[in-house]
Amino acid sequence: MKPQHRIPALLVLLLASLVAPLVAQTTAPINTQTATPARQPAAPLPSMIPPGGQLALLKIEGVITGALEELINRRIERALNQGAGIIVFDFDTPGGELAAALRISRNIKGVPVPTVAWINPEAYSAGILLASACDELVMATSASTGDAAPISLLSSNLGSTERAKALSPLLAEFRDNATRNGYDYAPFHAMCVLGVEVYLIENPETGQQRLVNQVDYRLMVHGSPSLARQVSQGLSSLTDTSGGVGNPSQEIATASDFGKWRPVDVLPSGDRAPDGRIHDGKSLLTVKDIRARDIRISRATIDTTAELETYLGAAGSFVVNNSWAERAALFMSQWWVRAILLVIFFTGFLIELSAPGLSLPGAVAVCALVGLFGSPIILGLASAWHIVLFLIGFALLVTDLLFLIGFGFLGAAGLAIMAFALIVSVLPSGASPLGFSDPAYWNQLASAFATIIVGAGATIITAAILSRYFNQIPLFSKLVLATPQPVGPVEDLHIAGEEVLGSGHLECGQRGVVASAGMRPSGEIEIDGQRIDAVTDGEFLAHGTPVRIVDIQGNRIVVERDDQPPTA
Template identity: 40%
Template sequence: MTWRPAAYAWCAARSRTAASDCGASMLDMARSSYNEAMRLIPLAVFLIALGLGGAAAEPTEPSEASAPSELTAAAPAPDTPPEGDGDAAAAGADAEVDADAAEEGATRPVVAILRVEGMIYDFVLESLQRRLERALEQGATTIVIELDTPGGMVTSALDICRFLKSLRSQSIRTVAWINDEAYSAGIMIASSCDYIVMTPASATGDCAPIQMGQNLAPTERAKALSPILEEFRDSATRGGYEYVMFQAMCALGVEVYHIEHRETGERMMVNQADYQVMVNGKSVDEANAMTEPKQAEPTTLKIDESTVTVTPTATYEKVSVDRAREEDRSAWKLIKRIHDGTTLLTVNQTRAAEIGLSKATIADVDALSAHLGAQSVTYVEQNWSEALVAWLVHPMVRMVLIGAVLLGAYMEFQSPGLGLPGAVAGVALVILLGAPFLVGLAEVWHVVVFFIGFLLLLVEVFVTPGFAVMGITGLIMMFAGLVLMIVPSTDNGIMPLPAPGTFGLLSQSAIWTLGGFVLSAFGFIVLISYAGSLPGLRRLVHDTQQQLGGVETAPSVSGGDSIGHGYIRVGALGTVVADLRPTGRADFSGHLVDVVCDGQWISVGAKVRVMEVQGNRVLVETA
């Protein structure tokens, strides 16, 4: 019906232009046809609108009865829409776009990145909690834990895992971003997040418990391994990971196989006991019997015509059926052997993606933002106090603090009353001992050992001069206390030892602490040699041209020189010409001699008596 108006209009137009040829009868016919067409136009418009409305309300394939006629579907749309319809349609489209954009913006996450770097210990958990609180205040809905850690304390890692899992109850999504490594405690933390992504050239795994300096006995190993495996099992259940991957990271002797169901095509990873049942058709009892722990085989070595037998200390764990059931016997087939169990499972980003541990490889923050579809991505750094305390426990900073303590104390003892060197030494000592406590690294016994060593050193200097057994013992104890203060410890006993996996940090701390003592020794040499010529430091040394009673003293000699020429003997009397604090100088019959007093300091002008002469060391007391 809709073709008629156009046809009649064409006829009318042709009639008007050819009226002289067709005559009056043709004109009347055209006019009649035009009037009929005008009456049909409203009906055609109504039918078209009804069809469009039905299509919009029910966007399904039309049934045969309701299918539009071929002619109606082919009707051309009008070139010019009715007045006002174009603006309404445009406004409707804009409103729909704005609604979609608003909905998309409302669902796109606000991402906060919390970086965890270095050793894992209790301070890391406290820092994460504080930074997470700030991130939530800023509107974050997704938390990314960026990991670059060699591991750390098991107890701290377990606490962090539980903390991250608790965030799910608050509808906060967590993502672990391994950049560049997450070993030991690092993979424990990563597995507790909702899922894991990794950067190119990154690695993770190797989570066996170790005790520094010793091999764990089977019972101790089982005790240490049990909470780790249980935490991994819970993380695997929550995150949809294969538990056997984490088991192979924690224990030697765990083999990993990738298998597929012969009928359903389902895939999973299993250990060797499950493999024997599900692929090779063994019974559960047979599989458990076949997978007893391997015993370390002794190795015979020939060295310089002598034979040496070496027994490896590696301990393989018992592996038993975990997932297989009797109905699974021979129902699966092997795809690939992932791990042979001779080492702890460690994977890079490619293998992690292959076994389903890593969900994506993310190179940088922009790629992370695109992967998460984030509105915004923000790093939440440590606040200034956390950063300051973390900086103060850096081994290199502690080396400088050790130098400040020893040099400041020396300067103050040499010239009491200066004030500033003593104050510097006191502040440096407080920072040296206090900063590790603030971050939860130092133990009480570390400080006790340090102060016992310090007291022994004081006894050697002021009570029994000679710098022998007590002095050396004191220095060793001070050194040990300072080294251990910044190394995470276990929670075992009243004297916790360094935590497993901290040997690198322990070595670094020892090197920098030793550097602090060397720096101090160098400083002592500089002060002794040049302090007399430096403005403000002349009070630290004694002037060789001091005058006593208005008479200039004679040339100075050492005790050894004096003895060799008969100047100094036990019981000889002299006069102090430079304060003994406890070292100084005394005049013996016109010769200046370097002496040391026993205990109480002696001022200029006092009379002294020689108590003991050993080489060039002359010990005196008040006469």
Template identity: 30%
Template sequence: MKARTQQYGNRSGLRRARSRSLRVFAAALSLITGVLAVAQDTAQPERPADQPSAPISLPAHRQADNVAIISIEGPIDRVTSFSFQRRLAIAEQNGADAFVIDLDTPGGEVGAVLEITDAIRNSTITNSVAWINPKAYSGGAIIAIACKEIVTARSVAMGDALPIGIGNLGQLIQMPEAERQKITAPLLAEVVTSARARGWDEFVVQGFVALGVELWWVRDTTTDETFAINEAEYRMLFAGDPPRNRPIVSSAPRLSDATPDAGDPDADPDAGPGADPGAGPAPTEGPERFRPAGPDVSGIEIDSVMIGRASQRRTVSEGDRGNIELIGYLSTGDGPLTLDAEQLALLNFSSNVDQTGAVLPVLTDADLQQFFGAKNLRRIDPSWSEWLVTMATTLPVRGVLLVVFLLMLFLEMSHPGIGLPGAIALAALVGLLAPPALIGMASWWEIGAIAAGILLIFFEVFILPGFGIPGIAGLLLLFGGMLGTFVGGDGGLFPDSPAEQSNLLYGLLTMILSLVSAGVGMYYIAKHLGSVPLLGRLILDDETEREDRLLSQIPVGDTDLPPVGAVGTSITPLRPSGRASIDDRVVDVVSDLGYVDAGEPVRVVAADVYRVVVEHLVPKAGDTGPGEAGDSETA
């Protein structure tokens, strides 16, 4: 019995030992598995929820070893265009196989946008990609569709390139329909040219820049091709009225109701909203002619604009009935189209989609490198000089430079020989002209007018004192040339547009304020030059100069003008202005020709309420004084 009990106890102990061993082994296995999992998570960073789990398929035409990224941030202006073209040239010179335009812009000047799109299409680098990161409104959308492909970040917006009017105070204003059409015509030609070159839907891109683009999105069941159709095409393919509820794309708010209507005498009587909607837009001849997306677009006069590329858009006919299915109502046409990431993918704009059509956001430069399969990816940033040009072309900075130029020019003319004020005036003038010249805001005639104006003013002051034709002409040329630098060198793309008129008005106001400020400064300098610490040190000071200034403190006589022919003596140097003693009175005078030293005889040749002009008398041998005019001759 005892042996059996002992044997049972031994078996029970063995079972417990085995059970403990199994538990220890299981715990060790779990620990090892957990460590491996942690190591794997550490080696591979956590992927965001919206990051693609599989790489985007890489077509052969997209693959690029060397990729350059050129960013466009903020409003687009002439500096932006200059900077973009410079950086694109750097990418071309350094052997880039592709370039990416990183877009985050609200849009900007039409002329600058068109310059950028021309540079994209004419570049030797044909592999171009627009990265909407995160917004490309107005001109940014036009730049994006000029590229070969488009990729998007997480939350994006692209579109709303409808021309708008800007008032004199920067506010949005209702643009007259004739003015809108004048600006819209080249934009339509631009976006349609890009659509035909890049394969975008020709009707959809018109909705970015024009009103009245009402569309439906359909699919060809035989080829799985998707495209947009207008109302006329819808009625050709489907029975009944087209649906107009829950559009796929919400149009941006329109600024006015200026589109043609049935009562508008300027509207096309055969292609307006009041016409038969089933008739469609008037046909155009030739594959390169513009094909309007709707009746309202037909009213825009661009018949003379040749797109330059044959239309690739599919032409539907009644024979396609039964093969075309409706996906949905695309847009109402009440406002310009604005698309988000999903809508860009649906309408075949985005290239960062998987085989199911899901959007794979491009969030970082590393995602771009994967998108191209690139070995090298580099950013080409704007230079400090371009930032400086941007600052130098702002109205406040230009106004300050104009004030400095006028004050230093006055100081140099009133105290010749100082040198430093003239150098500062020259530097301010370069600051006024060089930045606008670099970005096309100043042309040769404006620079020539400013130079001629300065020369005429010098001629008036130093050669022929008085205020005559040279002085007036010099002032007109100087300030006319300055005013011209506030608008484009060619007067702007549309000189009579509200935007260019606003530029002209702001330039005029800036110049007026600068003139008033400079006038106040000139008066203060004339009265207190010696007591101003900084300006007082600019004047060369020696013993003779100090004596001259002591003599100049003699009170000026009464307001009676000295008679013409009166002879006196200069008290201070006339450079060309100074003081002279004439008929026992101290008079403010100006030399008619050249400089006159102190103590020299002078004679009055002209006198009015504004100035007394004197000439230098060179004494002959035996003269006893300045009063003996008959024994002296003029210099």
């Protein structure tokens, strides 16, 4: 029997001495006296809206545009007609056009029943402007808002004059919203302008708390007008990008406030704010739901419609959606959809011109035209004069193609008028307070030009393909004659000269040349000194091109390019 191998006692003691500290460390109790307090949202503020009304829910999602403005106004009217006692705007938007947002903000303040903004899950830029126009504001868990500085998609930076013109009405609207609905103005100011710091201060005598910028903070906490002036004058490096518009200045501090306020270092959520500073001004202010509750922008955290009904004391709720026509109009108002409709319109027109009497391509073109102008009319952007202007341009184009020799000034003028009508039909119908300096106006104009450029380019490519392969496309090969008739004298195809626009007898296979300035696809050919009206099967032919007759149907003479003219 082999002897047992035992671990020496000294080795056991050594292992125990190494393991014991690790076990003690993992099982040691946490010192609760030094632990950071858990972060909890501030207690919800009770709603000031009288209970008992029916709640109408209006979703505002996507980019805010002039088109959305008209749809919001219609839904507000429908909600009121259905007996809404409270209108809740459910926001999920990255922002949008400044001019449209200013108009919608004023419209919201004119609604005759209480309004509530529900940020669920985000409302940036123009979105927070609309939300601040409501009587109350609540947010969903982890929702966010802020970052409302005006920008342009066409340029990385606005010029000082343009930025000043954009900021002036924006800040004025935020100030009015804050005054009407009991908000402090400083947070909204910091959302729009870099360099605006935000502080939470309190009056020890009254317990009143206010959110102020750095100039008011120096005056109301430190009581030093000279220091406040130095602070205000030293802000130019961060904020003086718009000729002084939007720079922090004395807003609410009066002589009786100097030195009588103190900073609030701990927020209701438990977050610390050293010296009362909420925002350092190095970026545009953006807040989540807990911080929004801390600074009293949001009154409560609401995640469901049921919670919303309970919080507002509503008797019930209903949703007011866009109609199917309005949803379709929104879809067709996108620039790439309009470009496709433009291609369909011109392609249908060209096919109908190439093969008169088919009707189907012409009907498709008319439907595309209805889409091009129907959607902006439904969205309140276009009116009848846009359609009339487009039809005038179209008439000039058709006149030049069918009745005049060559494509000249009349056709070019027609195309220009049609393009102009399409562009202005999607521009905001309401006058912008910023005029042509409105960044959104130029963004919308660029989108309209993109529609024309992409649509025109795609139409040219489509026309070239159809011109070459029209008879080989399965759908169109069934609509037009693709196989030429046998060349040579065929007695039953003889027709009298008085039956065609020419004279004498014609046969399939006879040769001639293009006599008019061109065939696009109609024009005149010359055979044995006689000029005869004819058409091609879609191909455009220049003056003097050799042709031969491939089909005769009544007084309709169809020709094609003759690549093998007879030898002498």
